[in-house]
Amino acid sequence: MKRQIVGWLVWGLVLVGLGLVASADCTQTITIASWNILNLGSETDVTERAEIVARYDIVALQEVEAQQGAQNLLQALSQRPGEQWAIVLSPKVGEGNAAEYYAFVYRSDIVTHLPGPEGVYPEMTPEDFSRPPFFATFRAGAFDFTLITVHITWGDSASQRTAECHRLAFVWDYVQELDPNENDLILMGDFNRDKPTHGAFAPLRNMGLEATLTNPAGYTTYSTKPDQIGANWYDHLWIDPVYTDFEFTGDSEVYYPHADYLTTAEHPHLAVRTEISDHCPVWASFCTDQDDDFGTTAASAHTIIIDCVDPQGECIRLRNTGCDPVDLAAWRLTDGEGDYTFPQGWELPGGETIEVCIDQYNPEGNTRKLYLGNSRDEVTLYAPDRIDPIDTCAWGPGISDDCLCEET
DSSP states (O other), rough: OOOHHHHHHHHHHHHHHHOOOOOOOOEEEEEEEEEEEEOOOOOOOOOOHHHHTTTTTTEEEEOOOOOHHHHHHHHHTTTTOOOOOEEEEEEBOOOOEEEBEEEEEEEEOOOEEEEEEEOOOSSSSTSOOOOOOEEEEEEEEEEEEEEEEEEEESSSSSHHHHHHHHHHHHHHHHHHHOOOOOOEEEEEESSOSSSSGGGGHHHHHHOOOOSSSOTTTTTTTSSSSOOOBBBBOOHHHEEOTTTTGGGGGEEEEEEEGTTTSSTTSSSHHHHHHHHHHOOOOEEEEEEOOOOOTTTOOOHHHEEEEEEEEEEETTTTEEOOOOOOOOEETTTTEEEESOOOEOOOOOOOTTTOEHHHHHHHHHHOOOSSSSOOOOSSEEEEEEOOOOOOSSSSEEEEEEBOOOTTTOOO
């Protein structure tokens, strides 16, 4: 299973990096963003904030201090010529200085608020979250989706932040179960933990989720130092690649307001940090031509692994780790020298294994075809119409042999 999880992550990163996951017929897209808007109160100047929000089609906001502040922002957006805006505001979450509202602000002529899963996550204990996550459901074109936004506590220690991030796996499962037919979930917000590879996100990664943002600059918050612009990478967007990679275009970036605002200041990033926000919006674009809540080939690809290989017996065993049967027709095994493509009629039931041996993949015993070396070799599994490997088993000196079949 460890090899399978690593394979999922590599597979997801390859797809995102190459931008191969969106529909080839995608002609319409929307941008979905997340922004910690920094203490949006009833007296906050919303002029620049509204201009920044208007760069996107729907934005999840954190740190909305007052309902009036959200309404002021909405009014400023609605005064923009030819644009229509609406807002979904959460109840107030958290207590004391940690209390705030979440908001989803969206272009109502492009995005529709749906009566799907919506509300504040019901904590199992009051200590689960300083500010419980909020979620709501929307549609743009044919793409319907549920957004989950969160502002992870800063707390008294890093362990508190990590603990809240760990609990987000429960939040994801809870929201998913509210509507089993809605599989396009996007988790976004201020996580107060740096980089998607941080250990705080291990439960999300182990679920097969992936972060959309690669962020070559490496920061989403501004530094307090005059000679250093960036501080931390705290803002993220997470999706399930089994489903939402079909709509995700591969475009996901950070917008840095200091490049456009308060540029005449001695240190624009410090001026923006104080007068607008210390966080930068993060965004991703999604295709709205088609919706695919039931997954693509990727859904079955995530459940099939190379269970083990027997080089001396010349057999390769595959396992379906999922519950549903998978049609293996057109799946391919290769050792880099020869290939074997499964013909019609090969189906692997959920939870079961199947063996393919030399009498199927190389009945002539030709060493220039798929032929397993006893001391060193590698076998890779590919799903149909995918350039990325689903799983690999390699063995030899200096290579772990944990994917070889145990002798019986």
